[in-house]
Amino acid sequence: MQSEDLLLLVTRKMPYGKYEGRIMADLPGHYLAWFAREGFPQGEIGRLLEIMYEIDHNNLRDLLTPLRSNLTRPFAK
Known part of the structure; x- marks a missing residue:
């Protein structure tokens, strides 16, 4: 995985x-588990x-x- x-x-x-x-980060856990x-x-x-499955499975969604x-505000220069 890369940043x-x-x-x-x-x-x-x-x-x-x-x-x-649907945005990949918003896919439900059961769908990711199916894959x-x-x-x-x-x-x-x-x-x-x-x-995303690993993030969800390890309860790390808050990392995103x-x-x-950052997507809702301009990036600092």
């Missing part, structure tokens, strides 16, 4: 499936789903809060 992946979790939308259009059981897809989406708040 850029965390930013992608709060900006990238799920491209397909039951939760299409963990059935297998994560290949590529970037699969990698992000796997990271500062990234979300």
Whole structure:
């Protein structure tokens, strides 16, 4: 995992499936657990789903809060 992946979790939308259009960081835990059981897809989406699953499974969703708040205000120069 790289730090850029965390930013992608709060900006990238799920491209397909039951939760299409939802921000990856907002996907419910049961949906992430389903992927963990059935297998994560290949590529970037699969990698992000796997990271989000680990964050959710370990009850670490609050780690994404500062990234979300940075999106609502301009970055300092």
